[in-house]
Amino acid sequence: MGTxxxxxxxxxxxxxxxxxxxxxxxxxxxxxxxDCDTETPGISDNLxxxxxxxxxxxxxxxxxxxxxxxxxxxxxxxxxxIKREFTEISNVGVIxxxxxxxxxxxxxxxxxxxxx
Numbered sequence: 001m002g003t004x005x006x007x008x009x010x011x012x013x014x015x016x017x018x019x020x021x022x023x024x025x026x027x028x029x030x031x032x033x034x035d036c037d038t039e040t041p042g043i044s045d046n047l048x049x050x051x052x053x054x055x056x057x058x059x060x061x062x063x064x065x066x067x068x069x070x071x072x073x074x075x076x077x078x079x080x081x082i083k084r085e086f087t088e089i090s091n092v093g094v095i096x097x098x099x100x101x102x103x104x105x106x107x108x109x110x111x112x113x114x115x116x
Contacts, residue, residue, distance in 0.1 A: 002038030003091075006053055007031045009060055014067040015074060018102060022067055027099040028074070029109075030060050032082065034089040051089055059085060071096045075114040083116060092116055 013028040015021070034051075041050035063077045075096045082092050093115040101110045 001035050002042075003033055003035050004038070004051065004053075004089075005031065005033040006056055006060075009057060011061070011064040013064050013074070013098075015069070015071060015098060016102060017069050021102055022069075026101070028064065028071070029097040029099065030064070030074075030078065031095040032056055032060060032078065033093045033095075034082070034086075035091040036089045051086060056082065056086065071098045071110060071112050072114075075112050079114050079116050 009030040009032075011028050011030065012025045014023070014025050015028065016026060036051050037049075041047070059081050060078055063074065063081060066074075066077065068074060075094045078094045078096075079092055082089070082094070093113060095111065095113045097109045097111045099109045101107055
């Protein structure tokens with residue numbers, strides 16, 4: 001077993017608790033990590049033996065199209081989708097970073113991490 005990390009997937013998402021945030025959108029970054037068999041594809045060097053990263057990315061991208069209030073909702077939806085669609089992996093984690101959230105001060109990003 002090994003751990004795969006897909007870091008820094010960047011999206012413009014319509015997430016926020018105000019109409020302005022949802023209308024204008026926010027810069028959101030997603031990281032997904034999971035445990036899986038890395039020995040078999042490591043030896044075979046064959047994509048059919050590995051989890052295809054592009055399919056994980058596609059699942060994340062589809063979830064980012066959904067308008068919502070909270071990054072917690074984004075993280076949870078991504079986690080549930082990956083667990084449902086990729087049964088060959090385990091110990092999935094999702095980190096969602098919303099850059100420059102609407103607060104009355106300077107804040108680079110808000111971050112949520114969910115695991116399952």
